[in-house]
Structure formats: C-alpha cells, structure tokens
Amino acid sequence: MGFGNVGAVFAFEWRRALTPGRIAWWLVLAAFPVFLVTVVRINADFRAPQNPEEADLVRAGWAWFLFVLIPMLVTMLGTLLWTAPAVSAELERKSWVYIAIRPDGRTAMLLGKYLAAVIWVLLAALTGLLISVMIAGAQDTMQILMTLIGITLFAVPSYAAAYLLIGVLFPQRAMVLAVAYSLMFEVLISFIPAMVNQLTVSWRLRSLLCYWCDIEMPPSVDFATPPAWLHVLLLIIYPLALLAASVYLIRRREFSSAAESET
C-alpha cells in the first residue's frame, strides 16, 4: 500500500470536514478552554504571590488547570468524536463496501481518517492552548506553554489510536464504549496508585507534566513512575502499537452493512 492512498483519504476527509457543522465543532473545541480560563481570570482574586511557595502553588494550579482542559478534555473529546466512529460511520452510511473493494482500501481509510483526526484536533487544541496560556498570564508562561504543547503532541495521537481501535473492535457500539473507556480507564483507573494506572495514557501525561513543569508529584502520579524519557518512549510506541492492531484487525474482520447482511 502506498502513502498516496492514505493521502487521498486524508484529503477527502479534510474536504468533507469543511462544512459549517464541523467547523463550528472545531471552534467550540478551541474556544472551550479559552472561555473557562477567561471566566476564572475575571472572577478569581489574583493578588501577587507573597512568597516563592505561594508563587509555585499558583503556577502549579494554572498548569494543572490547563492540563485538564486541553491535553485531557479537548484532545479526548476531539479524537473521540473523529476516530471512534471511523468504521461505523462508513457501515451506517453503507459506503464501506466502496472502500473495502479497493486495493488496501481498508487500511488506507483507517490511516487516512486517523491522520485527518490527529491534525484536526491538534490544530484546535494548540490554538486553544496558545490563547488560554496568554490569557492565564501565569508565572513561567513559556515553561507551561512548551510543556503543554509537548504533552498535547503526545496526547492526540495516543487517544486517537485508542479510540480508533475501539471503533474497529466494536463498530456498532464505538461511541458508547469510547466514552466508557475514557471515564473508567483514563479518568478513574489512572488515579489509582497501583500498577494498573501505568496502562493509561493520562497517567503518563500527568507524570510528564510534573517532570517538565517541576511540579510536586501527587501520590497517584508518584506511584512507581519511571523517568520522563521512558514515558516519552512509551507514548511514541503506544499509538504505533494500537494502529498496528487496528490495521491487523480491519484487514481480517468481516464487515457488512445492514442492507447486505439481509441478503
């Protein structure tokens, strides 16, 4: 399979994304953290820190707040909406067979949609992040900004790959299971100070935030956390492994639309 096929799907999906509805979603996604940061900025009483400990606390507070808003919320929501229904949308529209009958069409469709989702969400997340950090006006703005950009760059491909795999495994219930995965696994289990939280993306992202922003690690993060380079390595391997699994499965599974299965 050539990259041209993936590029063709990417271009086609991008073209289809340029609708008022999708553009509005992009704006909501980018504006959501900006809105919340603005509300906090206007309503909270930000007096100048009285000592270095207080300054550190405020800085850490902003870093955590922005982390929850962008690398967690925006990237998870954005990638979930794009990649979880990657297969089910084609099956429900009954356009699946046109793609499946092309040489390596299934793989190209999967990777092309993944690429489109990653870039679409990254643009929204980074736009929102840049504006939010500027509005927050926290101490060490550049350090927080660069840290969160790095974390976002790892978060988007990882979450997109996880939701894509869910979409391939369970196309009929992809959205529900993706939401369940997010809440149960990436939110709940990631906070349990036990070995199981090492399987979550969000635990590794939180660890990187603490390392790169010099923030004291809370117990759930501190539990058996490896060095930062290992988190980075695993966050690079993680989406690649999930993508490989998705491609393997989509090439071997039988999918047929409702209309076809009736006959």
Add this chain to the structure above:
Amino acid sequence: MIELQNVTKLYGKVIGVNDITLSLPQGAYGLLGPNGAGKSTLLNIIMGQLTPTLGTVTVFGESPVNNAELYRKLGYCPSHEGLYSNVSALEWVRYLQQLNGSDRDEANERARKALDFVNMTEAMDRPISTYSRGMRQRTKLAQALAHNPQLVILDEPFNGLDPIGRHDMTLLLRKWIEHGRSLIFASHVLHEIESLTRSFLLICGGRLLASGTSEEVHTLLTDLPNEITLHSNQPKPLAGWLAANDGIDSIRISGTAVTIATRHPGELLSSLPALVAEQGIEITEVHSADESLQALFNSLMKIHRGEL
C-alpha cells in the same frame, strides 16, 4: 474466471449460501433469485468481503480475500446507495480511483471518462445531494467502471429507477458487455436480466438451483407442473373440453374460473384459439400463476429436495 467449490457461508446458525459449486468462464451472467436468496452474500464472497465458512473461492485464479492485485480487476456497484451527500460525483469517483492506486491526475481523468460514459458530465460538479435517483445510480456505476475492470459485479442496479432510467442503464450495460468485458448482474426480476444476458444462475434459499441460458430456464419452466386459470362465461363446457385433453392433472371450477394443473402448459395454451373458434367457448382471461419467478424457484427447490 470464477471457481467456487462447495462454498457455504454461515451467519451463526443462519445459512447465507449453501454448498455452492460453480465454474464461470469470462462473460456476462445474470444472478437471479428472490429477495433474501443469498445473492448479495454470494457476491460478497466472490469479492472477498466475506470468507466462506466451508469451501474455496478463486477469482481469476486467486483467492479474493485481501487481494489488492485482484481488486484492481474488479468493479462493484452495490444495491444500496452509500453516497456522500456533500461531495460531487467527480470528487467521489476521483477519490475511489485514487484508492485504486491512480495518482490525482490519472484518477481525475478516469473519473471524468467514466462519468461521461454514464452521461453524468453536466452534473458531475454538483453535490450528490442534488441528484435524482437515476443520476445516483449512474454515479455508482461510474465508480465501478472507471478503472476499466475485467469483471464488474452489479447488485440490483435497476432498484428504484423509473422506466426511462432502466432503459438508459440497460443501454449503458449493453455497451459495456459489447466491449468484451465480464459482468455479473444480480436481480430478482427475470426480464431485467434477460435484457442484458442469456446466461443465468438461479439461486434461492442460499442454494444454486440451476444455471444455463434463458431458453433452458424457460424450458425448465414449461416442463414443470403449472397451474393455469381460465375465465369464461361457460366454465362447465370449458372444463369438459379441457378434461378430454391429455396432460391435465386436475381441474377445479370456481364461479367463472376454471383452474387446471398441467405438465404441458405450452401445448395447452397453443390449443386455446382453436377451442374458441371451433367450440364457440369465450375465454375472457388467462392467468398462469405458476409463471411467477417464485413459483419457478419453489419448483426448483422441490426438484433439489427430490420431491419432484
């Protein structure tokens, strides 16, 4: 071109196709069967989208499952639409040609040629949502033909088309066949297939019941027990005359209707004008209920089970 050896497809406990063995050389074939007969399942197996539970399939000598090279030789037009509403026919067909391995320029040229072949040149830049049903069908056909495949598989291509649309589609497909290309055409309507090809595959209940030319199918039909209903204002004399004929299995009178069962409906029907002329019995209506496709399939199923 296509070889199936004892192919069976099970969906859990439901049988999609049942022990089908066939060998098709290159040419045009009609796959005839009622709704739910297993036509789409069989086509999906031929295209490698479904793997048989039992048996083997080869298309152009190769297994069709995940076979990228083979897919370049196939074109498929499904029975359902599955089109994207907010893109144009040109964009969509070009996109699918790119997925076939063409670069953008080549894909564009192929898409334009195919859309021109199906008379969609004028509308090809408009969003698909603005198309009529016939235009959508032609667009679907264009994507199946654009890469000049060796075999085109069409699943109920006349679905939802008005008579003019059907006529146009028939002409397009005839043109395709005249170019020496192979085609498999699935339908549940006999005359749709007859308008394109004389080679039939009859499928019902997941089984391949018969195959052959249209003449052989009609012969099969006329040699099977047929029920014919004649309406007359003199039903009893008519029944009496019919009873004197050989080959009548049963006669039933109900009001003005005389219903007979015969193994030689062709001979009987050809003798009716003489009856009218010589006996003066007026016949107002003739119905041959068993000429329906379902009756043919029912009879073939009985033969298949050894009941006839």
